Amino acid sequence: MLNLYNTLTRQKEPFRPMEPGKVRMYVCGMTVYDYCHLGHARVLVVFDMVYRYLLAQGYEVTYVRNITDIDDKIIRRAAENGEAIDALTGRFIQAMHEDADALGVLRPTHEPRATQHVHDILHMIQRLMDRGYAYVGENGDVYYSVSRFDGYGRLSGRRLEDLRAGERVAPDESKRDPLDFVLWKAAKPGEPAWDSPWGPGRPGWHIECSAMSTHYLGNHFDLHGGGQDLQFPHHENEIAQSEAATCEHFVNYWMHNGFVRVDEEKMSKSLGNFFTVRQVLEHYRPEEIRYFILGSHYRSPLNYNDQALEAARSALSRLYTALRGLEPAHPGDAGAPWRDRFNAAMDDDFNTPEALSVLFDLAREVNRLRQTDPQEAAPLAGCLKALGGILGLLQADPEGFFQQDGTGDAVDAAEIEALIQQRLEARQRRDFTEADRIRDDLKARGILLEDGPEGTTWRRG
């Protein structure tokens, strides 16, 4: 049985979906005005892992991950670029899809965009107005009145008075309470706008997630995820909006993934210490990034540096090495002990590091058996590949993985094969000086030769 840490209760709880066999989950996606950085990659990969595991457990999952395609930063960036807003967002949505695809992230069931749901947003704001939770400020913006909502602060463990005492709450004349947040932003001249009962404007950020999650998943659903920094205020505000508008409990389980760090510091745009996915992909294979992300527990901080990515590369190489030269067979019962351990680890709040350690134990067993009994090794290799697949790993052809050009500096495969042949001939006439020269030359070019029982194989190292 799956247990997961629920931010709402600050403890691990057994996961019981509202409808047996079906899970409805919503994850806050990105605001598309720039390329994905590793922080975004972590959200994508972590919740993809959750999605895959739920699917593997036999659940029918409706997975919604939104795209914020209208907000201040987008408007500003478009203006800076002299680019139309939809051109800008279209460009970065495509880039995000490319990055997500590269990282092996499955497409969610629905990927709604805020601009396509303005109708739902207006409808929800109207309900909040009707129920007295919203008001129009002096500047024409529509605000949510935080003090009207009893449970405000529950998710993030704060009390209103503590928040008001915080030194960083900026007073705003048009708000009744500095903690109130905007539902509808009145348009300034030249800004994109939609008509509304409160004048032309655009949605505030928080309301879109309430409106879209409700639209696709109903008023009350199972699982809501996102980065830790969304816990407050974004998710707190979502709860306030949705529960005030629908009079129903909003979400049963809240999950938040930890940050990616650089030099023990949060990776963020404002600090300028971020690495985009495509920057990292210039030096590392996508699967190495995915392994790097899953090598830490999703709630822990994840420190980014080259050594960490190198370590991911080594670890992944070991797993693929175990798969090498074997035709993965249907595991049957042979893999049961490892499958059980794997599932136990995943059931414990998605403990991917522990689950990976099971994969290494399994890889050792495969390596041990392949020498003595390849018949038995094949089903275990099948198990290894299948369990890896639940994490979105190990699905490539092993030789392809070792030989693919992950790090630039292409050496022609045909040339390598020719040199291997030359070396083989040298070895046959016991000219080891020549044989070693060929091997050393290739090594200098990043190609490692390995003599096995079935001949010489090569890989990029």
Next chain:
RNA sequence: GGCUGGGUGGCAGAGUGGUGAUGCAGCGGCCUGCAAAGCCGUGUACAUGGGUUCGAUUCCCGUCCCAGCCUCCA
């Protein structure tokens, strides 16, 4: 200032009230023409001071240190 998390062996990173993580690196051995890969073996690790306990890295309290949220942020 308020509120959250966390400090594990050379590094990364799980976990546990009393033998095992796992990966990388190291050391010894097997295999190999030599390597590589693989296999076998190999580590007085749990910030610090108290307390609870037959026994604590694991529970409780204090201290120090780190990160995060309280403003846009994944």
